[in-house]
Amino acid sequence: HTRTHTRYFTVVNHHLGQPQPKVNTAGGRWDGLVAETKPLNYKVLHPCLPLTCFKLAPRSATTNNMNDYEDATDFLGEWGRFQQQVFFLLCLSIVPNGFMGMSIVFVADTPPHRCLIPADVNLTAAWRNSSIPLEVESHSDALVPSKCARYKLEDVLSFSDRGLMPGVDVNLSNVPTESCLDGWEYDQSMYISTIISEWDLVCDDRWKNPLTSSLYFCGVLTGSFVSGQFSDRYGRKIVLFVTMAVQTVFTFIQVFSPSWTMFCAMFFVVGFGLISNYVAAFVLGTEILGPRVRTVFSTAGVTLFFGAGYMLLPLFAYFIRDWRMLLLGQTLAGFLYVPLWWYIPESPRWLLSQGRVEEAEAIVRDAAKRNKIEPPPVIFSPLQKELQCEKRKAHNICDLLRSRNIRWISVTLWLVWNTVTIAYFALSLNTANLHGNAYFNCFLSAVVEMPAYALSWVLFRWCSRRRSLSLSLFMGGLFLLFIQLIPANLIYLAITLEMMGKFAVTTAFSIVYAYTAELYPTVVRNTAVGTCSMASRIGSIIAPYFIYLRSYSISLPYILMGSITALSGLLSLLLPESYGMPLPDTISHMQNFPGCCQKTPYTPTHTEEQEHAAERKSPVDP
Numbered sequence: 001h002t003r004t005h006t007r008y009f010t011v012v013n014h015h016l017g018q019p020q021p022k023v024n025t026a027g028g029r030w031d032g033l034v035a036e037t038k039p040l041n042y043k044v045l046h047p048c049l050p051l052t053c054f055k056l057a058p059r060s061a062t063t064n065n066m067n068d069y070e071d072a073t074d075f076l077g078e079w080g081r082f083q084q085q086v087f088f089l090l091c092l093s094i095v096p097n098g099f100m101g102m103s104i105v106f107v108a109d110t111p112p113h114r115c116l117i118p119a120d121v122n123l124t125a126a127w128r129n130s131s132i133p134l135e136v137e138s139h140s141d142a143l144v145p146s147k148c149a150r151y152k153l154e155d156v157l158s159f160s161d162r163g164l165m166p167g168v169d170v171n172l173s174n175v176p177t178e179s180c181l182d183g184w185e186y187d188q189s190m191y192i193s194t195i196i197s198e199w200d201l202v203c204d205d206r207w208k209n210p211l212t213s214s215l216y217f218c219g220v221l222t223g224s225f226v227s228g229q230f231s232d233r234y235g236r237k238i239v240l241f242v243t244m245a246v247q248t249v250f251t252f253i254q255v256f257s258p259s260w261t262m263f264c265a266m267f268f269v270v271g272f273g274l275i276s277n278y279v280a281a282f283v284l285g286t287e288i289l290g291p292r293v294r295t296v297f298s299t300a301g302v303t304l305f306f307g308a309g310y311m312l313l314p315l316f317a318y319f320i321r322d323w324r325m326l327l328l329g330q331t332l333a334g335f336l337y338v339p340l341w342w343y344i345p346e347s348p349r350w351l352l353s354q355g356r357v358e359e360a361e362a363i364v365r366d367a368a369k370r371n372k373i374e375p376p377p378v379i380f381s382p383l384q385k386e387l388q389c390e391k392r393k394a395h396n397i398c399d400l401l402r403s404r405n406i407r408w409i410s411v412t413l414w415l416v417w418n419t420v421t422i423a424y425f426a427l428s429l430n431t432a433n434l435h436g437n438a439y440f441n442c443f444l445s446a447v448v449e450m451p452a453y454a455l456s457w458v459l460f461r462w463c464s465r466r467r468s469l470s471l472s473l474f475m476g477g478l479f480l481l482f483i484q485l486i487p488a489n490l491i492y493l494a495i496t497l498e499m500m501g502k503f504a505v506t507t508a509f510s511i512v513y514a515y516t517a518e519l520y521p522t523v524v525r526n527t528a529v530g531t532c533s534m535a536s537r538i539g540s541i542i543a544p545y546f547i548y549l550r551s552y553s554i555s556l557p558y559i560l561m562g563s564i565t566a567l568s569g570l571l572s573l574l575l576p577e578s579y580g581m582p583l584p585d586t587i588s589h590m591q592n593f594p595g596c597c598q599k600t601p602y603t604p605t606h607t608e609e610q611e612h613a614a615e616r617k618s619p620v621d622p
Helices: 061-072 083-093 095-099 126-127 153-161 194-201 209-234 235-256 260-288 291-317 323-335 338-342 346-352 357-370 382-391 397-401 402-435 440-464 463-485 493-518 522-551 554-574 608-616
Strands: 007-012 017-023 033-039 040-045 112-114 132-136 143-145 148-149 178-179 182-186
Touching: 007 040, 007 209, 040 112, 061 338, 061 346, 083 148, 083 260, 083 291, 083 357, 095 126, 095 235, 095 291, 095 323, 132 338, 148 153, 178 522, 194 260, 209 235, 209 260, 235 260, 235 323, 260 291, 260 346, 260 357, 260 493, 260 522, 291 323, 291 440, 291 493, 346 357, 346 522, 397 402, 397 522, 402 440, 402 463, 402 493, 402 522, 440 463, 493 554, 522 554
Parallel strands: none
Antiparallel strands: 007 017, 033 040, 112 182, 132 143, 148 178
């Protein structure tokens, strides 16, 4: 759009990545245009080409901030040796998270059990086999032995000594029952030991089973809150490796837990470390890699490697059926990641946001050396260095609620993340309850995620972020709602629908991570992703109790999960679109909410003075 007064535009050289002389436009006349030919890359075009094809780029602090990091490092290319090393090493660091994050499926599974009848009690074979009363199973209406009661042992012993036969001489319905005073005996055909059988977390103590997972997710919540701010303040790399060490060491301590209480305390810290290094690795890769590779990394890369770790879990659990040995095996992987410290660099983009320009240039020059490319004499322009004073302003979680625009984006994302985690973790934890072999069901649940991650990359590469997220959530909700309509005898059809729901929810989970990283600016990106993850952990904390509702109604968890997932899909349509947009560097670069009301592509037009004014606005200002 032209103005009657004088305006200035910057012509950006695509190859050199350096600002060129100003071009004056006045009275509707312009001498140069900047066209966006692909996301985040700009090149000089002939002035006679139609104006409607291009996006004007005003010379402002905003435009310079958003584009000149990627323009300045464009000479590196997108897929050299440096980028390949960062991509694969960061993805490799995610593998233990898929393995450890879902290990509770086997570590805390409940094997078939019944009240223990002491071996030294002198009972006839008939009475020993009939010492457990039968009860109606809630979801199948079949008669099964009770898991939490036995006939009163004193009476049973009396009948046995007198030579009476159960069901013939004695009406068992008239025999009083008692709780399992001598403990339980567990079927060991599936597991040698789990924490359930180790500490008898059944019957009156069965509430401790979902609480174990919830306490782990409380640790994840805490890690999401703390690590994001530490990472934005002290750096992505140091937080990544410190939290990997925390995760490994406390898993090792967990192996020697003498009680359920200590196990849960250690599990809390393991959750803290797991999410912290996941988010740090995710943001580190997002900021180092170029636009196209960033899309692959943030959607398919980390998620496929997470899924690979998840797929390894049932394989290892099948051969290692003691929970302590299974956890011990997990710790060995953590020690293998120590050498990565010397191969994974700090984020140059984060260093620039902290004003540490020399360190950022050193990393970029080292990357150029690895890619066998000669770097320009000056990588980051003087104007970039001057603009770091605004970026060095201290940012924290309060900035995610400071203005009306970022507040609504944050609240909407928190609700969406919350719903996604409820559905994802409830469906993942439910695999042990599905009909058939628990190891195969877990493996199937992991395999379903692989094409979901591939689809998320396709959608993220070529489709609208907002619509992709909305569609995957809505379809996932519908699949889960359909399960209640399936007759009880069509078990495999119900499992198929559940896996389709898991597929859709996993696709949404992969998209929302990368989508969130694109919506927030560099100065608060790690804090924002971590805070979204933190807010979502409310959902993961209560997810085990969705599975617990099965004891009251088999279809109730699916009705609740399906409803909130479908509604969340509709809510996500309010978010701004980030497809084809540069990564914002400061809060004033963010797009407007609600995104569904924006009919034209986003073009930053703030001046440097407007940026500073936006940062100083009160929380009630838009």
